[in-house]
Amino acid sequence: MSSQPRLAIIGFGAFGQLIARHLRDHLPICVCDPVTRANDLPQVGLAEAARCQIIVLAVPLSRLEVVLRTIAPHLLPGALVVDVASVKIRPAELMQQILPDHVQIVASHPLFGPESTRDGLAGHRIAWCPLRGEGHRRAGALLRRLGLRVLCTTPDQHDREMAVVQGLTHLIARGLGEMGPLPDRLTTASFRRLAEAAAMVQADSPELLQAILTGNPHAGPVRRRFLAAAAGIADGEAA
Amino acid sequence: MSSQPRLAIIGFGAFGQLIARHLRDHLPICVCDPVTRANDLPQVGLAEAARCQIIVLAVPLSRLEVVLRTIAPHLLPGALVVDVASVKIRPAELMQQILPDHVQIVASHPLFGPESTRDGLAGHRIAWCPLRGEGHRRAGALLRRLGLRVLCTTPDQHDREMAVVQGLTHLIARGLGEMGPLPDRLTTASFRRLAEAAAMVQADSPELLQAILTGNPHAGPVRRRFLAAAAGIADGEAA
Known part of the structure; x- marks a missing residue:
C-alpha cells in the first residue's frame, strides 16, 4: 500500500470529476x-470512502447533512474532511456539528468550474476556511503547487462576498437568458463581456443555482438591493 | 485649398475628440x-461648420434638434450629414424632417468609446444606417480602411438590439455601482467579466445614459422584461 494519504471524492458530478482530473496524478x-x-478510478461505498485520510464532499448542498451523518461514525482520527459547496456558512455549521472531534475540517469553495478551467488551474482561486486542526496547511500547499491561489477567509465573509460575486452574476445571467437570443452583431465591447459572463455560468446545475440564490443568507438582501437600485435608475431616468 | 472634402465636427465632447483623433490624418x-x-484644429461657428462637405453631429441627443435647425439653411447641396448618437430612431426622424432634400444623410452609431479604443479602432464596430443619397459609400469605405466593421442596419433594428446591448449593460452597471465597492479577492472568472463590463461604461456621461435609457423607444419594455425576469428567478428560487 502507498504511504501517501488516500483521497475519497464523495459525489462525482461535474465538480467531483474536475477534482479527480487535477488530483489523480498527485x-x-x-x-x-x-x-x-x-x-x-476505484469505486467505493460511503463507509469505505469515510475511512480515507482525506474526504472531499462534492455533493449538492441539499444532500450534505445526510452524507455527513452517514460517514461520521466511520471517520478515522486525524482524517481531513473538505467540502466544496458554493456557500460556506451552512456547510461549516453542519460539519462542525456532525463530524466527530477527532477529524480535521476545512470548508472550501473553488471559485472556478469545468468551463473556466479548460486551459488549466493556474491562477484560479479557491476560498479556504480552516475550521479545525492543522491539516489545512499540507492540503493548501498541494493546491498552491497546482497553481491555485488559496485565499483564506471565514464562512461568513465568504458568503457576504459571494452574495455579490455569484448571487448577482447568476441573477443577471438568468435574467439575460430569459431575453431570448442575445444580439451578436451590433454589440459593444462591454456587452460582449457581459454576454461572456452569462455564458460562463449558463451550464451550471439547478442545484448550484439554488445553493447560490437560497443557501447563502446574505444573498437575498444583496439581490433585493441590486434589483431595487436597477429599478430606481430606470424609473429615475424615465421620469 | 485642398480638393479633399472638409469635415466639421459639431460637438467636441469625449466622442467628438475621439473622431478628431482618428480622422485628422485623413x-x-x-x-x-x-x-x-x-x-x-480650426475652430468655427455653426454656420461655417454647416458649409463643409461632411458634417458630423456629435452633440447630446437633447441638443440635436436645435443644432439641425440652425445648420439646415447653410448646408451645401450634396453635403453629407452624419450623426453619432447612441439611439437612432429619433435622430433619423429629426434629420429626415429638418434637413433640406439636397443633403445626404447617414445615421450612425459607433459601438465603441474612448475607453474601449485605447488600443486603436481595429475590429471595433459602427452601426450604419444610410438614409439619403449615396455618399454613405465613400464614407463607409474610409471607415473600413480605418479598421472598423461597418454594420448596415435600420434605425428601428438598431434601437431594438441596443435596447438589450446598451440598455441592459448600463442598467446592470449602474445597479452594480450602487452596491458599493465590489469584491476583488474572492471572485470568479465570470464575475470579473461582469465587473469589467460595468467598469467600461461607468465613465459614460449622464447625457449618454439618459439617451440610452429614455431616448430609445424599445429600451423601457426590454428593461422591464429583464427586471421582471430577474425578480421572478429570485422569488421562484426563494420559494
Whole structure:
C-alpha cells in the first residue's frame, strides 16, 4: 500500500470529476457516487470512502447533512474532511456539528468550474476556511503547487462576498437568458463581456443555482438591493 | 485649398475628440463647440461648420434638434450629414424632417468609446444606417480602411438590439455601482467579466445614459422584461 494519504471524492458530478482530473496524478483517489461511475478510478461505498485520510464532499448542498451523518461514525482520527459547496456558512455549521472531534475540517469553495478551467488551474482561486486542526496547511500547499491561489477567509465573509460575486452574476445571467437570443452583431465591447459572463455560468446545475440564490443568507438582501437600485435608475431616468 | 472634402465636427465632447483623433490624418477637420476648443484644429461657428462637405453631429441627443435647425439653411447641396448618437430612431426622424432634400444623410452609431479604443479602432464596430443619397459609400469605405466593421442596419433594428446591448449593460452597471465597492479577492472568472463590463461604461456621461435609457423607444419594455425576469428567478428560487 502507498504511504501517501488516500483521497475519497464523495459525489462525482461535474465538480467531483474536475477534482479527480487535477488530483489523480498527485494522490491515490477513490470515488463514491450512487449513480455516476469513474472510468478508471476505484469505486467505493460511503463507509469505505469515510475511512480515507482525506474526504472531499462534492455533493449538492441539499444532500450534505445526510452524507455527513452517514460517514461520521466511520471517520478515522486525524482524517481531513473538505467540502466544496458554493456557500460556506451552512456547510461549516453542519460539519462542525456532525463530524466527530477527532477529524480535521476545512470548508472550501473553488471559485472556478469545468468551463473556466479548460486551459488549466493556474491562477484560479479557491476560498479556504480552516475550521479545525492543522491539516489545512499540507492540503493548501498541494493546491498552491497546482497553481491555485488559496485565499483564506471565514464562512461568513465568504458568503457576504459571494452574495455579490455569484448571487448577482447568476441573477443577471438568468435574467439575460430569459431575453431570448442575445444580439451578436451590433454589440459593444462591454456587452460582449457581459454576454461572456452569462455564458460562463449558463451550464451550471439547478442545484448550484439554488445553493447560490437560497443557501447563502446574505444573498437575498444583496439581490433585493441590486434589483431595487436597477429599478430606481430606470424609473429615475424615465421620469 | 485642398480638393479633399472638409469635415466639421459639431460637438467636441469625449466622442467628438475621439473622431478628431482618428480622422485628422485623413481629412481636413474643423471643430465647432460652444465651450470646448481643439488644441490645434480650426475652430468655427455653426454656420461655417454647416458649409463643409461632411458634417458630423456629435452633440447630446437633447441638443440635436436645435443644432439641425440652425445648420439646415447653410448646408451645401450634396453635403453629407452624419450623426453619432447612441439611439437612432429619433435622430433619423429629426434629420429626415429638418434637413433640406439636397443633403445626404447617414445615421450612425459607433459601438465603441474612448475607453474601449485605447488600443486603436481595429475590429471595433459602427452601426450604419444610410438614409439619403449615396455618399454613405465613400464614407463607409474610409471607415473600413480605418479598421472598423461597418454594420448596415435600420434605425428601428438598431434601437431594438441596443435596447438589450446598451440598455441592459448600463442598467446592470449602474445597479452594480450602487452596491458599493465590489469584491476583488474572492471572485470568479465570470464575475470579473461582469465587473469589467460595468467598469467600461461607468465613465459614460449622464447625457449618454439618459439617451440610452429614455431616448430609445424599445429600451423601457426590454428593461422591464429583464427586471421582471430577474425578480421572478429570485422569488421562484426563494420559494
